[in-house]
Structure formats: structure tokens, C-alpha cells
Amino acid sequence: MNIIKYSLIVFTGLSLFSCNTNRALSENDQAGVKNVIYMIGDGMGLAHVTAMMIEQKYEPCAFDRAEAVGLVKTFSANNRITDSAAAGTALATGNKTNNGMLGLTPGGDTIQSVLSRAGVFGKKTGIVVTCEIENATPAAFYAHVDNRSKSAEIALQLSHDSIDVLFGGGMKYFNGRDDGIDLVKNLKAKNYQVFDKWTDAIQVKNGKVAAFVAPGHLPYHDDGRGDFLPEATSKALEILTNDSQASGNKGFFMMVEGSQIDWASHGNQFSKLLHEVNDFEKSVKIAFDYADAHPGTLVVVTADHETGGLIMPSGNVDFTKSESGIDYKFGSVSHTGIMVPLFAYGKGAANFTGIFDNTDVPKIINKLLGL
């Protein structure tokens, strides 16, 4: 085992596993987390979660079930306000990088993600998103490029990877490439079942599968996406569980992104935003329920940064009167520097109480996995 670890570090030149967080693991967590479901609400700040709670009249929701709650600092290597590429890289690899860069240090060294590392150690791996699979957050878990806009190169790198379950959009970078390479053919040669329709992909029960169900991004939930994200979360859990059981039972690492919370927030579109958070919360509930039914599963839910500067001021400054309504307002059309919430559930959740840097999160997950 030590030999394998040593060769990996040499191979990737990574600092994720050589640089420890100074946090000791609590409970009996030194070993025992078998499955990780890592969930990222892109642009989802505390106000986004609160707005959903208010609009659901404080009915209990998945976030209320969190067993541990933390706050996460999001700054990047070169900017107090991060973009999704640098934030994704921090959450995936435990390293700060410059805005726009994916899976590389600011100096250009390749950094391995916790998902890739889990795969090397025999865990099944999966990514579920509602954007193009080549977009910044998912790409941070497998790609290494100096500019997040290099979607064709990112797809090429994904086709060389061996992530077991891939659900999202972005088929055009596989089957409609300017360089003429047919990446769908390449995936099929690597035993992937490849789909461009969700109704076909949802029939799969096991085996490697890539479903890119839109040429580009999927539409907003409000614009016809339906329940793709919760359905894809369930389906990925089913496949990864089956495949793990069929091959040594080493568990899995899966990343799920609520990709479009960010876009609705950039657009200051409150209703769209609310429905994107609702959709993400349905997936969080599925993950928490899975953890209940499968001991040894850790679920970590957080965000890469806040978007929109969402606030919800009272409609009246006179609090002797009964409530006179809440205004949802945006302070920005961009990202903000406010800390984002983290909700943890299941095995090892207690390690996520406190204030963290975004780079701490994958380091703690890695320790809990014992990798």
C-alpha cells in the first residue's frame, strides 16, 4: 500500500495528500467511510437555502436533517472572489488555484482529485450534473486545463478517464467535435453504455455508463428539465452500488452538482433560483436516505461560492406591527465572497462542524476514506 501511495505522489506531483489539515478525525472515523456522496450547489449561499425554507413555510426539509454544519471560505489563489473553476479545484483536490484554472496549481502542476484517487484505490466513481459535463465544477474532478473554456480538450480528457457513471449534458463535445474525433466511439470501445436520452439511460442497472442527455447544458428546471437531477442521483447510486458489490465491495465516490442555482442567481431570477434549490434539495434527500439505508456512507453538501448577494429584508422597519412581507433582493449579478454553508450527514459527519477553508473539505474526506 505504501508503495502504491508513493508512486502516486511522484506520478501526479500532488500536494493534496502530503499536506495534512491540522484537524484530527473525531469519533471512530479513522477508517470506515466506504461511500462518499459529495454534493455541490453551485452558487448556493445560506440565503438561498433559507429562501427555500421560507417559501416552503419552514416545513422540514433535507437541510434540516444535517448532523453537522460548517461554514466554508471560498477565496481562490489570486482573487478574494472565486470563480467556479478555482472553487471546484479547491473542493475537488484540496489546492487553491487561480480563477479559470482546473485541476492545476497556479504554477501549472497537475493535481489529482479525491474522486480520481478513490477510483485508483478501487472505488466506483460517478458524476451527476445538470450542466455540460465539461463545465467547471464537474471538470475540476477529472480535468487538468489552464482555462475552463477549453471544453473540447476537457471532453477529450474525460474520454481518457475511467469514471464509471457520467450523467449530465455536453454531448456536442463528444459527437460533434471540430477535430473530427468521435469520442462516443472511444467511450464505447472502453465498454461504456452511451446515451443521449435520459429515458434510455434510466433503464441501465449496472456497468459503465455515460448519458449526455443534451448537446449543451440541460434546460432550467422551470424550462422543462423535469426531475432529471433527483432521478439521475438515484440511478447513479443504484448503478454504483451494484457495480461495487460485483467487484470487491469497495464502495464509491460520487459528485452531484446543482449546477444552475448559480445561473439563476447571476440573472437575479428569484423564481428560477428557488426551483433550482428545490430540485437540488430533492437530490440531497435521496442522498441522506441512501446514507440511512447504507451505513458507512458520508454525504457532504456545500457550495463553491455564493452568487447574487441574495438578501431577504423585511418589508417594514417597524417590528411592532405584524409581518409586512419579505423582499427577495440581489446585491450583485456576480459571485460574492461570503462564506458558504456545509451540511454533513452519515458516517464521519461530525468532522465537518466548524469553519473551514474550501481546501479542507476534500482533505477531510480523503482522511475519512483512509486513502
Ligand SMILES: [Zn+2]
Ligand atoms: Zn457563477
